[in-house]
Amino acid sequence: MALELPDNVVITKLDEMVSWCRKNSLWPMPFATACCGIELMATGASRHDLARFGAEVFRFSPRQCDLLIVAGRVVMKMLPVLQRIWQQMHEPKWCISMGACASTGGVFDTYSVVQGIDRFIPVDMYVPGCPPRPEQLIQAIIDLQAKIQREGTMYGREFTRPERQLPSRALRQ
Amino acid sequence: MPLERILPSGDLAQDEPQEYLWTMNFGPQHPATHTTLRLVLKLDGERVVDAMPDIGYLHSGFEKLAEHLDYNQYVTVTDRMNYVSPMANNVAWHMAVEKLMGIEVPPRCQYLRVIVAELSRISDHLVCNGAVGLDTGAFTYFLYAFNPREKLYDIFEALCGARFTNSYTRVGGLTGDASPEAIAMIREVIRELPKTFGDMERLLDRNKIFVDRTKGIGVLTKEEAINRGASGPVARASGVTRDLRKDEPYLSYADFDFQVCCATAGDCYARYLVRMAEMRESLKIVAQAIENLPEGPVSIGIRDRASLPPKGMVYSTIEGLITHFEVLMTNRGFEVPCEEIYSATEAPNGELGFYLVGDGSSRAYRARCRPPSFLHFALFPHLIRGHMLSDVVAVLGSLNVIAAELDR
Amino acid sequence: MDAMPTRTTSELKRAFPTAEISEFRGQVRAAVPVSSIGDCLRFLKEQLGFDMLVDLTCVDYLAYRGATSRFGLVYLLLSVDRGERLVVRTFVDDPQPAVPSAVPLWQAADWLEREVWDLFGIRFEGHPDLRRIVLPEQFTAHPLRKDYPLQGRGERHNFPVITRAEG
Numbered sequence: 001m002a003l004e005l006p007d008n009v010v011i012t013k014l015d016e017m018v019s020w021c022r023k024n025s026l027w028p029m030p031f032a033t034a035c036c037g038i039e040l041m042a043t044g045a046s047r048h049d050l051a052r053f054g055a056e057v058f059r060f061s062p063r064q065c066d067l068l069i070v071a072g073r074v075v076m077k078m079l080p081v082l083q084r085i086w087q088q089m090h091e092p093k094w095c096i097s098m099g100a101c102a103s104t105g106g107v108f109d110t111y112s113v114v115q116g117i118d119r120f121i122p123v124d125m126y127v128p129g130c131p132p133r134p135e136q137l138i139q140a141i142i143d144l145q146a147k148i149q150r151e152g153t154m155y156g157r158e159f160t161r162p163e164r165q166l167p168s169r170a171l172r173q
Numbered sequence: 174m175p176l177e178r179i180l181p182s183g184d185l186a187q188d189e190p191q192e193y194l195w196t197m198n199f200g201p202q203h204p205a206t207h208t209t210l211r212l213v214l215k216l217d218g219e220r221v222v223d224a225m226p227d228i229g230y231l232h233s234g235f236e237k238l239a240e241h242l243d244y245n246q247y248v249t250v251t252d253r254m255n256y257v258s259p260m261a262n263n264v265a266w267h268m269a270v271e272k273l274m275g276i277e278v279p280p281r282c283q284y285l286r287v288i289v290a291e292l293s294r295i296s297d298h299l300v301c302n303g304a305v306g307l308d309t310g311a312f313t314y315f316l317y318a319f320n321p322r323e324k325l326y327d328i329f330e331a332l333c334g335a336r337f338t339n340s341y342t343r344v345g346g347l348t349g350d351a352s353p354e355a356i357a358m359i360r361e362v363i364r365e366l367p368k369t370f371g372d373m374e375r376l377l378d379r380n381k382i383f384v385d386r387t388k389g390i391g392v393l394t395k396e397e398a399i400n401r402g403a404s405g406p407v408a409r410a411s412g413v414t415r416d417l418r419k420d421e422p423y424l425s426y427a428d429f430d431f432q433v434c435c436a437t438a439g440d441c442y443a444r445y446l447v448r449m450a451e452m453r454e455s456l457k458i459v460a461q462a463i464e465n466l467p468e469g470p471v472s473i474g475i476r477d478r479a480s481l482p483p484k485g486m487v488y489s490t491i492e493g494l495i496t497h498f499e500v501l502m503t504n505r506g507f508e509v510p511c512e513e514i515y516s517a518t519e520a521p522n523g524e525l526g527f528y529l530v531g532d533g534s535s536r537a538y539r540a541r542c543r544p545p546s547f548l549h550f551a552l553f554p555h556l557i558r559g560h561m562l563s564d565v566v567a568v569l570g571s572l573n574v575i576a577a578e579l580d581r
Numbered sequence: 582m583d584a585m586p587t588r589t590t591s592e593l594k595r596a597f598p599t600a601e602i603s604e605f606r607g608q609v610r611a612a613v614p615v616s617s618i619g620d621c622l623r624f625l626k627e628q629l630g631f632d633m634l635v636d637l638t639c640v641d642y643l644a645y646r647g648a649t650s651r652f653g654l655v656y657l658l659l660s661v662d663r664g665e666r667l668v669v670r671t672f673v674d675d676p677q678p679a680v681p682s683a684v685p686l687w688q689a690a691d692w693l694e695r696e697v698w699d700l701f702g703i704r705f706e707g708h709p710d711l712r713r714i715v716l717p718e719q720f721t722a723h724p725l726r727k728d729y730p731l732q733g734r735g736e737r738h739n740f741p742v743i744t745r746a747e748g
């Protein structure tokens with residue numbers, strides 16, 4: 001076929017197009033337990049305005065979301081709830097661990113605080129800081145979008161690749 | 174369950190067969206609980222017959238941690254206690270420590286502490302009222318309330334370098350003096366905030382939906398408020414005219430002219446109005462404090478090895494360096510009596526106190542925090558009985574329960 | 582230091598001769614033996630008008646210099662009208678530390694006593710619903726006791742791990 005394609009047609013792989021769609025319509029599920037949750041709210045509020053990056057549709061039902069943002073420390077009593085919520089989310093799904101507490105336990109090296117949620121659920125992106133500034137969280141979302149574009153496939157096969165199956169740190173211990 | 178089965182005391186008549194009641198779980202991950210509260214509600218249709226709060230979803234061992242950190246280090250943890258008004262916690266903590274050690278802070282420090290405590294009261298009430306609005310359907314109102322908080326954050330950032338984990342106070346003083354820029358920013362906020370308050374009042378005070386959803390809901394009588402240990406705006410909305418800033422003036426509150434805002438209705442709407450009025454009073458205090466800000470140091474200096482020397486002194490003089498070391502060394506550090514003390518402040522949420530036991534070392538032997546949220550959340554079942562399911566969020570919002578302070 | 586006698590302290594002393602009154606930086610404290618703490622609190626509420634229980638907490642004196650009993654319970658009372666505060670303390674010992682509950686006097690004691698039971702393991706006799714409050718039901722220790730380590734005994738990591746494949 002010797003037809004010329006018009007300018008408004010772009011040729012791409014289906015995989016890439018799907019990833020592109022996914023990354024630009026992340027629906028976060030805010031799992032805000034503690035102080036970091038306030039910064040999460042600030043990120044969504046007018047000055048920082050997460051909507052600029054296509055991730056402002058906060059939904060509080062895990063069934064509707066594909067990005068879990070764990071903001072704040074997770075303690076013994078809360079961890080089963082977190083795991084349940086993670087399991088209720090549909091594939092494809094990602095997880096951002098926001099703040100020192102969610103990532104490592106932070107200043108709370110005490111009897112009841114889980115020392116990093118990545119021991120118990122998979123985490124894609126860590127945001128350091130106590131609390132991270134809204135800009136940092138936005139950067140994490142941008143990075144996650146790049147990661148989704150890089151790794152995504154239409155069938156979500158990346159989620160069953162063996163090297164991604166294990167939350168690395170927990171099992172090495 | 175017919176409502177008559179709820180006894181005048183607010184408790185349930187136990188003899189009623191209750192098969193047709195059903196139980197609903199609410200939280201711990203629910204948008205209206207804001208953080209991690211859980212309620213188990215017993216419902217008769219849409220009417221709440223009983224509620225059983227379940228807490229501890231954010232219990233992180235604050236009090237245990239206090240026994241392992243020294244008096245200066247622990248202030249970072251108090252930031253994380255009531256994280257919508259961290260400065261007020263800082264002030265409360267170090268007031269207790271200074272009371273235990275018998276230290277009197279210099280006037281400039283007192284004034285600055287008053288300023289930051291009042292600014293955090295404003296920021297707390299903005300969130301609380303904003304959240305009440307959000308939960309009762311006024312989303313725009315929430316954004317109006319949240320926006321000025323960014324300005325307050327900017328001030329805190331100018332004062333101590335962090336948006337809300339400030340850790341601004343130290344034993345015997347502050348981490349640093351307020352810069353002229355910070356003071357200019359505070360002046361600007363004093364000019365701008367009344368406009369925000371006006372906007373907020375016009376948006377919601379006479380909004381029919383909001384008034385209908387909050388008036389007469391969750392009524393707390395004066396006797397109950399006292400018996401159940403309510404304090405702060407919750408008690409004042411029920412007619413308890415108690416405000417520690419007036420009744421037991423600490424810092425330099427005696428110097429300022431302000432009013433204690435009270436109401437008598439004791440319902441959600443009254444609590445909302447008390448908070449609105451309190452913000453204006455707080456702003457008045459800040460304005461007076463900033464105009465009369467005394468000159469002088471913000472720390473008691475290095476006498477008695479109690480306060481950390483300023484950083485400039487540590488880096489440039491041997492005396493400063495030695496003092497710095499001595500304060501930090503665990504076996505030299507502070508001189509603390511083997512005594513126990515309770516010291517309370519009027520935090521935005523109510524009476525925030527610390528019961529400290531000193532054992533002579535630089536760490537507290539026991540640092541009990543008296544959290545207002547804890548006692549307020551215990552009120553919840555009493556307030557909600559007999560109301561509708563949709564009132565749960567209004568009552569919850571008006572109590573302003575902060576999970577981290579609730580569970581510690 | 583001996584306290585300046587006030588109406589409260591003198592009446593308290595008259596009714597409970599075993600009470601020891603002391604004062605520190607202007608704060609009046611009364612130490613009452615555990616056998617009479619229930620009556621003493623009732624007397625303070627009903628006769629002397631301390632109508633608000635501000636706080637109830639506990640201190641574990643395990644390693645405290647000069648301490649004679651293991652646990653000290655602290656009741657912070659307030660009379661709202663007079664604005665007068667009083668700290669009432671009582672001491673209990675292992676094994677089976679227990680005191681009478683203050684819930685019939687002040688509703689506020691309900692959760693406060695549950696918290697002390699949870700974190701210190703002190704029983705409040707007559708409490709309507711003495712369950713753990715902040716820690717999970719399955720927890721066995723009382724973490725604010727001094728012989729419990731800060732990092733716990735591994736309870737915090739005793740959970741199943743969820744991987745991507747299971748997710």
Ligand code: SF4
Pocket residue numbers: 034035036037071072073098099100101102106107129130131132253338
């Ligand atoms: S990382 Fe810091 S700000 Fe975030 S939840 Fe933990 S203590 Fe709070």
